[in-house]
Amino acid sequence: MGINFLLPIIAGIVMTIMVGAQVAPSIVEGVKVKKTQVQTINNQEVIFEAIKRYTTIKQVAPTSIQDLIDAGYLKTNVNDNGFGKGYTINVDKALGVATITTTIEDPRVQEIFLNSFTSMSKPICTGTIVDGVCDTNDFKTTFVIPNEVMHGNALLMTGIPIQATPPDSNINKYWYDTSSGKATLKLYDGTKWVKVNLGGSVSVGSIETFAGIAAKIPEGYLLCNGQEVSRTTYKDLFDVIGTTYGFTSGTTFKVPDLRGKFVRGNGSTTFNSGGYGNVTHSSAGLGVVQGDAIRNLYGHVSGMGTTAFDFSNGVLDISFSKNGVIGTGASGGYYDDIIFNASRVVPTANENRPINMSMNYIIKH
Numbered sequence: 001m002g003i004n005f006l007l008p009i010i011a012g013i014v015m016t017i018m019v020g021a022q023v024a025p026s027i028v029e030g031v032k033v034k035k036t037q038v039q040t041i042n043n044q045e046v047i048f049e050a051i052k053r054y055t056t057i058k059q060v061a062p063t064s065i066q067d068l069i070d071a072g073y074l075k076t077n078v079n080d081n082g083f084g085k086g087y088t089i090n091v092d093k094a095l096g097v098a099t100i101t102t103t104i105e106d107p108r109v110q111e112i113f114l115n116s117f118t119s120m121s122k123p124i125c126t127g128t129i130v131d132g133v134c135d136t137n138d139f140k141t142t143f144v145i146p147n148e149v150m151h152g153n154a155l156l157m158t159g160i161p162i163q164a165t166p167p168d169s170n171i172n173k174y175w176y177d178t179s180s181g182k183a184t185l186k187l188y189d190g191t192k193w194v195k196v197n198l199g200g201s202v203s204v205g206s207i208e209t210f211a212g213i214a215a216k217i218p219e220g221y222l223l224c225n226g227q228e229v230s231r232t233t234y235k236d237l238f239d240v241i242g243t244t245y246g247f248t249s250g251t252t253f254k255v256p257d258l259r260g261k262f263v264r265g266n267g268s269t270t271f272n273s274g275g276y277g278n279v280t281h282s283s284a285g286l287g288v289v290q291g292d293a294i295r296n297l298y299g300h301v302s303g304m305g306t307t308a309f310d311f312s313n314g315v316l317d318i319s320f321s322k323n324g325v326i327g328t329g330a331s332g333g334y335y336d337d338i339i340f341n342a343s344r345v346v347p348t349a350n351e352n353r354p355i356n357m358s359m360n361y362i363i364k365h
Helices: 002-058 065-070 107-115 235-241
Strands: 087-092 097-103 138-144 174-177 184-188 193-195 207-210 221-223 228-230 252-254 268-272 278-282 299-302 311-314 326-330 336-340 360-364
Touching: 002 065, 002 087, 002 097, 002 107, 002 138, 065 087, 107 138
Parallel strands: none
Antiparallel strands: 087 097, 097 138, 174 184, 184 193, 207 360, 221 360, 228 252, 268 278, 299 311, 326 336
């Protein structure tokens, strides 16, 4: 009787141990998956949002997680990936990307982290994956910072490779090209990678007037002062203007020098000047400076013998008045003087110019 009573209890204990041995791992697995998605990945997204806010408001890149915390854009507890480690950041404002790095030692969590579809950007192992395990235990996730934060409007897309070399076009049709020094969205058109011109963006090579001083030129622009810059650093601009504005070496090129100059449309046009007929106005070649000039002003006066001038044409006129630009004088009937002096009736200088206000010209690179 005692034995019969104990058998069900013993069987129950055995079953509990067997079921527990099967259920416990699945529960732990579920906890790891949930924690990876809810904390490890989600915290990265929160950190990225803090980076965007910090950069937008301060217009400088944060150098550490602590910068974000000190500025009030991030809570301290966010710097915890859920597995005993924190995060580090590297923001390249010129390139337009932010990299968030964290350490994960659990092989299963590494697998979940690398293959999750809940992240905006795909993390990668900073070292080498051996037998499914990252040998450094460190993972970095690169995010493209929106152009409205860094340098204009942007099309934000997830899962796009962010690198300096083209990805496999059979797998990826979009690519953030960082080879020029900033992240540029490109599309594979079937034969080659072409730059995507985002709505609202400013085309490379566009020139604008800037009311501020040279030290305050906005990011993404260069001062049009004839400076010579690197063909590699400013690859996009070089692809557009080449050496049109000069160069002194095979690795550099010059931007336009618009100091003290007006910009004129390239080419020529013919304009009817009323009673003066058609006049053709022509620029020099693209990028060539044209010196100042005025149309020829011609006049002629004449007289006979000892008489005063009795004939004139063109810009000269005979006048015995001291008013205006013409002055005359006579003594003993032997000579007459005519003086042409425009400064008596109009402002003069060492150049011809309209009323103007100077500002800086800048070019998009």
